[in-house]
Amino acid sequence: MTGQAISLPTTYNFRGLGALPAAGRRTRDGVLYRSDALNLLNDQGRLVLRELRIGTVVDLRDDEEVAHAPSALSHLDVELLRGNVLAGALTRSLQEIPSLTGLYRLIVTQGGPVAVELARTVSANARRDRATLVHCTAGKDRTGVMVAVLLDAVGVDREAIVADYALTEANLAGPWLDGAKTLLAKLGVPLTEEVLQLVGGSPSGVMHGTLEHLDAGFGGAARYLGLHGLGADELDLLKESLLSPGK
Template sequence: MAQEVLKSASQADDPEATSRAIETALAQIPSLSDLYISMLEHGASAFAETARRVAVSEGAVLVHCTAGKDRTGVAIALILEAVGVERAAIVDDYAASERNLAGPWTERMFGMLQAMGLPRTPALDDLVAATPPAAIITALEWVDAHHGGAAHYLRSGGLTDAELDALRRRLT
């Protein structure tokens, strides 16, 4: 999103237009809770496929994305919840990602955004490197309200009962 905004703004060759475009883009940054709910609304099949791969793999499984906190955090939270891990432990696991991200990778990401002309804001900081417990709690509460829990959500994305049983055997 940042690259598209800056590209179109720079083509205008108007510093004020560029500044307005950046402000508009920053105002459109979703909260992590909203981002996660959007992922859940549109990604049941992808989350089910992730759970399936964990369930049927013979060895170690690495689940990752760019930062390992958003798509990965939601996927792992769903998997853990589906196999019966206590929610408090899931939230603690998710929150640990922020500490694990701190350092060179996060600073590189912030440097890249600043090089694009984007100022650091609390919303960008959250998007890049934060894992506030409220974000994953909200996501899991959405799953509860709309699907009756993580197992039902993953089934809605195509995970079979046999695969869910295999996931439980593997992780418990």
């Protein structure tokens, strides 16, 4: 079981995170969504976000990315939060970090406070019957790791977490990736297999490795959140918000 495919015009990697298995339970529909950038959002797309009752949009991009492509959220009754988990992510990943594994470990190292804020935001919105949307530029790396942390912390089956993450590569293939290639060529970045993997790849093994890194380095995603300030009662509230009632 993977994330729910929902058509959000002018995006490529938008989906809901309902109906994922979690030890006999399921994630709730209409609580948490993930996406690529929202800078091209049109009236039809904004209508979809209204219908989905999006209460907060959590933007994980850095200042330069936001300035280049600001989200088109005008006339929407949403709270916009910024959560920069990796300043200069695109530039650093292409020039300094040799693999997605290295990039994701850096996101884990730097992203703890943002993950906690995201967890609290999801719970707060769920209490008022609103949903949370988290995104970055591609909706792949920063979004993928932050979503994986929350899902793993509440007990979603790891194979489901990995399968949802792996959807992104197919979603980005085609027009999105073609546009990224054009931009990279203008920037003088060689379009090697390694670069294209960093930009558009979402291999299952990388997410498996990231979850194992959370286990080895922090004692798991739930403890990772706790080490960065999420209380036990807040974790319980997150479970209540994200998961259907237990049997």
